Amino acid sequence: MTGDGLQAETEKGGTGMESSADRSDIRLCRLEDCTFRQAVELWNAGFSGYYSDMTTTVEKFAVRLGRESIRPDLSVAAFAGDEPAGFVLVALKEAGGVKIAWNGGTGVSPACRGRGLAKRLMREAVEAMKRGGAELAYLEVVQQNAGAVAVYESVGFRIVDGLIGAKRTGPVGRYPQADDENGGKEGYTLSVVKPRELTRLPFFRFDAAWSGQWFNRAEDDGIVVSGVDGKPLAYALVRRAQDEDGALRAVTLYHCAADPALGDRRTGPLHAALEAAFGPAEADCARATDNLSMSDPAVVEWLKAAGFETAYTQYLMKAAFGTERRDLS
Incomplete structure (x- = not known):
């Protein structure tokens, strides 16, 4: 099962207290520019409140990158000041002369949800896929997650099958x-x-x-x-x-x-x-x-x-x- 930590993206997150997420200083970078600890913080914050417990560790996350062919140079990370804001992991492989990309996980931290960050991250991820030479891209999303489906459709993805x-x-x-x-x-x-x-x-x-x-x-x-x-x-x-x-x-x-x-x-x-x-x-x-x-x-x-x-x-x-x-x- 692949994670998409966007089920609350349409809801305004946070506790009502002002935080760095309330300021317009969200910056995007590549995952390769992050430390492993920062990457894990992005993952855990992005999947906070998810349908199932997706919490990971540095050791498990490092294994995931290799096992799923994640490309840190194509994957997108976002920070609000020094706080983790969101991410999209991008995998890329070639089969039969065709480069195929995959969204290996998308997440937005609770404090940054409801601000359109998911669409911004996905637009950047799609551009990274294209720059990597991908002709096709796939992702899996929980069927009940209508908000995430809408985000993915906004950047060109279409439902082609149901999975069990x-x-x-x-x-x-x-x-x-x-x-x-x-x-x-x-x-x-x-x-x-x-x-x-x-x-x-x-x-x-x-x-x-x-x-x-x-x-x-x-x-x-x-x-x-x-x-x-x-x-x-x-x-x-x-x-x-x-x-x-x-x-x-x-x-x-x-x-x-x-x-x-x-x-x-x-x-x-x-x-x-x-x-x-x-x-x-x-x-x-x-x-x-x-x-x-x-x-x-x-x-x-x-x-x-x-x-x-x-x-x-x-x-x-x-x-x-x-x-x-x-x-x-």
Whole structure:
């Protein structure tokens, strides 16, 4: 789940006492000009009062920068005098010759909310993305956060998908089954491939959350479900973790989609992909989805039937700065 500390941006923050935030001395700079301690102060202040506890430390923040490919030279920071005012983290990667940017977090401190700072930060962040050569940019935002959605739309982002984080623990018992002409899972063949190979599927979903982008999941497993004729029908992208004894400990699903040309016949291949991704039903492990697309109701229905509980829902938003290329492999 990606953070956007803007849920109170439309409300005037503060306690009624005059502070540096009440003066027009807010200055913008690059995150690379800040110390780690200042960056953490920006983050923690920006996410004050957020939907969930996003508090971090210098150690955790340093790991986040590397893990999520955050570019301090493109990320924007704001200060009101010496006090943290707000920030936008910007990540940038290249895939298939296309540079893709991501908003890795946006926050405005309580004392500075309601003053239009979020839009100012986002305008500067978008310009930084463009200067970095980005053709596409993505972000995730909590669906209930209408204020943040409006800010992002004001700088060119548009909602392209809904995302779900769901989880369950322990054995499933029995996976939901679909009636289909192939006779259940025995009517399909499964193959495990590298995530890059999934991008060759004509129905691969390139629009995805940053955590689920194929180039960020290079060490995970791609699963392809094919029919009796060998034609790919569905796929999944999953991370599976084992304990020291080799037993399945956790499974996280990032993608699951079927060829839309199948129409109503897509349910069987989807179920086969989901069952293969989440492993043996009897496995006593943690199972979760991470910003999984909600585009296909059949996927969400399967998760509910299998006992998954929704942890969060978000929107995937996208902006295009140049000539968009579909093939990012």
